[in-house]
Amino acid sequence: MTMTTLKHPDSLYASQQGAQSSHSDKPLPKRISHLVIGAGLTGLQCAQRLAEGGQEVLLLEQGPVAWGASGRNGGQVLAGFAWGPRQLSQAMGEERARRLWQQSRDAVQLVANQAKAQDVGVQWGGGELAAQSSHIKSLSDFVHEAASWGHDLHQFDQDEASQRTGSDRFYGGFVDQKAFHLDPLAFAHGLVRSYLDLGGRLHVNCRVRELTKQSSGFAVQTDLGSLQADHVYVCTNAWASALLPELSSYLMPVANFMLATKPMGPSTNILNDQAAYADTNFVLDYFRKDSDGRLIFGGLVAYDTNRKGPDRARLEARMIRTFPGLSGVGIDFVWAGLLAISRLRLPIIGSFADGGYYAAGYSGHGLALTALAGRAMADAALGHRGVFDDLASLPRKAFPGGRYLRLPLLLAITSYQRLRDHLER
Numbered sequence: 001m002t003m004t005t006l007k008h009p010d011s012l013y014a015s016q017q018g019a020q021s022s023h024s025d026k027p028l029p030k031r032i033s034h035l036v037i038g039a040g041l042t043g044l045q046c047a048q049r050l051a052e053g054g055q056e057v058l059l060l061e062q063g064p065v066a067w068g069a070s071g072r073n074g075g076q077v078l079a080g081f082a083w084g085p086r087q088l089s090q091a092m093g094e095e096r097a098r099r100l101w102q103q104s105r106d107a108v109q110l111v112a113n114q115a116k117a118q119d120v121g122v123q124w125g126g127g128e129l130a131a132q133s134s135h136i137k138s139l140s141d142f143v144h145e146a147a148s149w150g151h152d153l154h155q156f157d158q159d160e161a162s163q164r165t166g167s168d169r170f171y172g173g174f175v176d177q178k179a180f181h182l183d184p185l186a187f188a189h190g191l192v193r194s195y196l197d198l199g200g201r202l203h204v205n206c207r208v209r210e211l212t213k214q215s216s217g218f219a220v221q222t223d224l225g226s227l228q229a230d231h232v233y234v235c236t237n238a239w240a241s242a243l244l245p246e247l248s249s250y251l252m253p254v255a256n257f258m259l260a261t262k263p264m265g266p267s268t269n270i271l272n273d274q275a276a277y278a279d280t281n282f283v284l285d286y287f288r289k290d291s292d293g294r295l296i297f298g299g300l301v302a303y304d305t306n307r308k309g310p311d312r313a314r315l316e317a318r319m320i321r322t323f324p325g326l327s328g329v330g331i332d333f334v335w336a337g338l339l340a341i342s343r344l345r346l347p348i349i350g351s352f353a354d355g356g357y358y359a360a361g362y363s364g365h366g367l368a369l370t371a372l373a374g375r376a377m378a379d380a381a382l383g384h385r386g387v388f389d390d391l392a393s394l395p396r397k398a399f400p401g402g403r404y405l406r407l408p409l410l411l412a413i414t415s416y417q418r419l420r421d422h423l424e425r
Ligand SMILES: Cc1cc2nc3c(=O)[nH]c(=O)nc-3n(C[C@H](O)[C@H](O)[C@H](O)COP(=O)(O)OP(=O)(O)OC[C@H]3O[C@@H](n4cnc5c(N)ncnc54)[C@H](O)[C@@H]3O)c2cc1C
Pocket: 037, 038, 039, 040, 041, 042, 043, 060, 061, 062, 063, 065, 066, 067, 068, 069, 070, 071, 072, 073, 074, 075, 076, 077, 078, 206, 207, 208, 209, 235, 236, 237, 238, 239, 240, 242, 243, 256, 257, 258, 286, 298, 336, 337, 338, 339, 359, 360, 362, 363, 364, 365, 366, 367, 368, 370
């Protein structure tokens, strides 16, 4: 059988990483205690936690490490969920909601500590910018709700937004100085190194083709042969429903696009506060400046996930709309990534059988939550279910239209929201 070997896209991150040849060339074992599928940040955090606990772990990845969203994203590590404290409390009770909120803040700190231990540089500050004047109220409400839970965010007005960002597009915003940004692929490579140092096993370019629950454990078919596993963790995000079809109406794979400019030089008056930001539109833009002075800008969304190339001209036009001074700056890299969104924009975490776990659908807010969810699955399997049970009780809703009609319906909703983003401007 001929198989295509997956490679990282020509992204800024991939260009900065040397060859990574840490995977095993040994044959697959016939049986393993813990099988983690997908070496993105969820799978890496889960596998590392199990290896820290002295467990026998095998991590399988269909491409190179962090081939999915984890190696291609905006690198913004933020606390909280897409829902604010009030909405979360109403849906799941204040005690549980507060606990989860605090865990998401701890996860940000954990990722910062892991990055430090791996010598991956971070730049502090992350926040949100009001793209419409009508968004200021919900942004203020969010800042007040977060403060009432001891999470201090600095809110600022239109003038300060312009000074901080170098753009006149925004009506105000907030920044969290405990949030930060980093190179996500470098971070994933750091995680895999520490997992391998703990004795974990990894096979890259090995897709799991089928997963079957048996009376005891799971039968697993892969590109490199079959094996039995006592515990299985499906950490395949945008691809999760290929192995677990029951998740297909809860998860929608979407493509998102990024570019990196040439280094801008010290005289460019952009993002002088060094923080990373996202705007408040439904189809949002997000950006940060890295330590070399490149602007890393993301946005646009495509539901046709077979699309090969990113829409360079449209993405560049969006960047220039926010930063007109960057017209003609020179773009070194443009790339696309697939992520999974859920209807309520909250992650979809749970158990599909005794000993079988999944976590996916972080909806663009996964850099810290993957640490929380990945480690919570491992802890649950080892008998400590507290955090996992909290995460598994996050509200979820199926996309309307079920598996086949969800796409046209979502396209209609997005077109309407895009029009609103445009008309409210
Ligand atoms: C362009 C873009 C920008 C983003 N920006 C941000 C941001 O700034 N901040 C933020 O918090 N979040 C952001 N996100 C979201 C974030 O990247 C994700 O939430 C997070 O990386 C999810 O990690 P994961 O490990 O669950 O999934 P993934 O990283 O997608 O990993 C899943 C892995 O499973 C592998 N796989 C799939 N099927 C199989 C199989 N059958 N067998 C073996 N392996 C398999 C895939 O190859 C992949 O490597 C962004 C996402 C994208 C795409």
